[in-house]
Amino acid sequence: MKPPYEISTLVLELVASISVKLGEVKANFLSKPPPKLRKQNRIRTIHSSLSIEGNTLSQEQITAILENKRIIGPRKDIKEVENANRVYSQITEYNPHSAKSFLSAHNLLMSELVENPGRYRSRDVGILHGAKVAHLAPQPENVPTLMNSLFDYLKKDKELSLIKSCVFHYEVEFIHPFLDGNGRMGRLWQTLILMQDYPVFEYIPVETLVRQTQEDYYRALKGSDNAGSSTLFIEYMLAMIDRSLDEFLNFRGQSLSQTERIRHFLEAGIQEFTRKDYMDLFKSISSATASRDLKMGVEMKLFAKSGLKNKTVYKIARTSL
Numbered sequence: 049m050k051p052p053y054e055i056s057t058l059v060l061e062l063v064a065s066i067s068v069k070l071g072e073v074k075a076n077f078l079s080k081p082p083p084k085l086r087k088q089n090r091i092r093t094i095h096s097s098l099s100i101e102g103n104t105l106s107q108e109q110i111t112a113i114l115e116n117k118r119i120i121g122p123r124k125d126i127k128e129v130e131n132a133n134r135v136y137s138q139i140t141e142y143n144p145h146s147a148k149s150f151l152s153a154h155n156l157l158m159s160e161l162v163e164n165p166g167r168y169r170s171r172d173v174g175i176l177h178g179a180k181v182a183h184l185a186p187q188p189e190n191v192p193t194l195m196n197s198l199f200d201y202l203k204k205d206k207e208l209s210l211i212k213s214c215v216f217h218y219e220v221e222f223i224h225p226f227l228d229g230n231g232r233m234g235r236l237w238q239t240l241i242l243m244q245d246y247p248v249f250e251y252i253p254v255e256t257l258v259r260q261t262q263e264d265y266y267r268a269l270k271g272s273d274n275a276g277s278s279t280l281f282i283e284y285m286l287a288m289i290d291r292s293l294d295e296f297l298n299f300r301g302q303s304l305s306q307t308e309r310i311r312h313f314l315e316a317g318i319q320e321f322t323r324k325d326y327m328d329l330f331k332s333i334s335s336a337t338a339s340r341d342l343k344m345g346v347e348m349k350l351f352a353k354s355g356l357k358n359k360t361v362y363k364i365a366r367t368s369l
Contacts, residue, residue, distance in 0.1 A: 049201075050201055050205060051198070053277050054279045059211070059286060062286035063211070069297060070248070072297060073248050079248045080315065082308050082312040083308075085251065085304075086251050089251050089252065089253045091107055092107065092255075092256050093239075093255050094133060096256045096259040097132065097235050097255040100259050100262060101231055104122065104125055105121050105125050105126070105129060128161065131156060131157050131159055131160075131161070135236065136236075140243070142240055144202065144237065144241045144244055147195055147196060147199050150199075150237065151168075153237075154166050157233065157236070158226070162227055168188070168192055168226065169191065169226055170188050171227075172187060173224055175224065183269075183273055185224035186224075194225075195223060198223070209242060209245045210289070213237075214238065214281060214286060216237055217234040217235065217237070217238040218281040220234035222273065256292070264284060265284065306341055306344060309341055310344065310369065314368065319363060320361060320364075321363075323338050326338050326342060346362075350364070350365060351363065
């Protein structure tokens with residue numbers, strides 16, 4: 049059974065905007081960012097997704113944990129980070145259409161944090177907002193059927209993955225299949241669904257904007273609950289995806305070293321190019337910086353140069369530093 053939602057005018061506008069930006073990502077060979085940016089964004093994703101759930105550790109502390117350094121902090125918070133890092137490190141191994149894979153991810157994500165991780169709940173749960181019950185989840189005996197229906201929707205429906213990812217995220221929050229870890233599983237699985245068509249989402253920390261607009265996040269969930277349709281939540285999440293792509297596209301080499309920029313350019317697979325082409329990939333650098341990078345590349349025999357001044361053309365001579 050297809051979950052209830054509508055394709056509103058705002059949804060169409062956001063899908064169009066996101067599609068344009070994804071086209072720009074592909075055209076500029078940005079689908080796999082430099083290692084430094086990938087690491088930074090992994091840390092931001094983990095920090096934001098766990099912070100939404102009350103984790104108190106800072107990005108600096110999370111960085112230290114990922115570098116196997118000892119930190120002082122609540123043991124539960126440290127374990128949450130360790131588990132999340134393990135899950136995100138192997139995210140490509142999970143199958144977004146598989147309930148078994150979904151349960152396996154929860155088992156790892158919530159290991160030593162809850163009873164029976166990786167199993168659907170066996171008792172009633174209510175979601176509190178302050179002292180009030182904001183949402184009473186479906187009865188536990190209905191959870192397996194509801195989740196199987198949701199995975200059927202993922203596998204069989206012809207809807208865009210952009211929309212299906214938002215629907216799945218909302219439905220996980222609504223069904224609340226686990227005693228704990230539902231929010232972080234909804235966000236994780238949305239990323240995984242998006243990655244099937246757009247691999248770049250492995251490296252885009254949409255969760256950062258969700259954390260920054262946390263009240264809007266909960267408002268969209270509540271509004272969708274009241275409406276009996278996930279449309280409001282779809283609109284909210286698509287807006288967060290759209291803004292995250294803006295941030296990603298605006299990065300373009302900022303804070304990368306000269307060597308890191310050259311390495312990333314080599315990974316892009318462009319065989320023949322001009323200085324302008326180089327600057328199109330790193331929009332935050334000046335023409336003088338681009339010239340110094342290219343000079344270094346020539347000196348290292350990575351680039352072969354021909355022509356003079358504005359007629360200069362470069363070719364890749366060697367693909368590794």
